[in-house]
Amino acid sequence: MSAVETASAPLPARATHGRRPSTLTALRWELRKLVSQKRTYLGLGLAALFPLIFVVFENLHQRHGHGGGLSIFSGQITASGLATPVLTLEFLSAFMLPLIASLVAGDIVAAEDGNGTLKTILTRSVDRSQVFAAKALAATLYAALAVYVSAAVATIGGVASWGFHPVITLSGTTVSAPEALLLVFASNAMYLIPMLGVVAFGLALSTATRNSAASVVGAVGFVILLYIVAAIPGLEGIQPYLLTEQFANWHGLLRTPTDWAPILHSLWVCALYAAPALIAGYLVFLRRDVAGG
């Protein structure tokens, strides 16, 4: 900066005026930050890796003459590649996909607090509510992306291995391959409903604890805790109201006719988890002292 005094660019002392930045602008930059971080790809890599391993394993399994399965779809693996994304969703929905969603949701506020960049963005022209909304949306979009990356890899791997053929649903009826593909897409969309609860919980922890590791572990621990609660004898009555039970809400789509009851049930149950967590996170974020960094 040796020539500071000779720098010629004038700096008129006039405040920046004009259009205030929108929440979408803040969201766009949250996404750009995610795109620039290795951690983002770690989660997406995991989402892609597990279906890939599944497909490879099933190919080897089939070659060695093993057969059988745990569900109607495992019996159809070699009959239609479209059974693969259903099975991987079944396996990954319980723990792996919530973990991947937690990686970002639990980190998205705490990491900025720890690095001191939260104060940097909170002294610009966006309100705290806009920053929080942008972070919540970014974490949600990341969770959705992870779910669909997993589904895409499973679908491509399954179809490449076993073909694009009709699938037998949970009701025993057969649906055409294009319809099955649509059901795969819709099933993953329905699975996002309980994932919102996980994201909201991770985000609330991230805001309140200011500690990325604690938030990620806390969100995953919450899921594990609910599984433990579900397994406790005598507590069967509360099972329909546990977030983890909603991870299978999409099964209703794979029945003929479509059973909307579990999906509608999961909508309000998940709202009971997501809304308080989001509101708590939002209030903490608005009120918090930003003293880190």
Add this chain to the structure above:
Amino acid sequence: MSDPRHAPAIDEAPPVPLGEAPPVRARELVKRYKEVLAVDHIDLNVRAGDVYGFLGPNGAGKTTTLRMCLGLIVPSEGKVELFGRDPMRAGAGALEGVAGFVEAPRFYPYLTARKNLELLAALDGGDARGRIAEVLDTVELTPRAGHRVGGYSHGMRQRLGIAAALLRRPRLLLLDEPATGLDPAGMRDMRALIRRLAEEGITVLLSSHQLPEVQELCDRVAIVDRGRVVYEGALADLRRQGGAGYRLRSTDDARALAILAAQPGVEHALAGEHGLSFQAQERDVGALTLALAREGIGILALTPELATLEDLFFRLTEGDGAIPAEQGLQREKVAS
């Protein structure tokens, strides 16, 4: 429990035109952390055009006060206004025309400097994005703008912090220890930059440990100690009131020393290699010159030697605050 930060949306901020209200006005500002009183009823009044030094030992409450000014932390009591707007009520709207950084400026290490500025410009809105090249040029980071900030030196980050602040075309710049960690050349250049910005009409609130830097740059100061303001006002007044010293050379130093010793209001009269030195108030110096003249002693040189800011700082913040009140060293009354 109501939270003032939630109150009106930013667009509902009272439309006080910039320039009418003072850039910074804090009243009875208090911040408590459980049992610890970090800031204890601080008043600040930064006027338009000031280069205002904010001084104090570590832990005196300077950074906490600046954080409250920027709306980063909520005051336990009192309020602060920037150009008449309360950051707790007006949110980001109160920061219009305001920029700066608290402690070290922080950026996303995995983004380049240019990307960091693009991000911040996006969050500023207006014409900020179009000014990125200009501010990079101002802090002379253009050649390194494409490098990730993670690889930047401390000095480069400080300069990037200034660039990020300038994106907002500030009328008020709050800088917390901007020269900390810089090498001598970096400090010199930072001072030059701040001086230049002040000349362009930007009001600067400068928190610093570099007392010579403050003495050189600032016209008004607040000195805080243990959370309280122990002086606020013009730096020149502080130095003048802080017990002015004088150096005297006369036609007969030996007799002059005897007169000095006997003269009311003159203290610490000493003979030295380069003449005599003593301390006195201005009015007493006048009487002294008449006394010397009556005795037929000619004055070859009588030069005032103001106390340095460093002297005054330590006298105010260590021990008993040894500057006597009768010398007029009191907190300047702040216009309400």
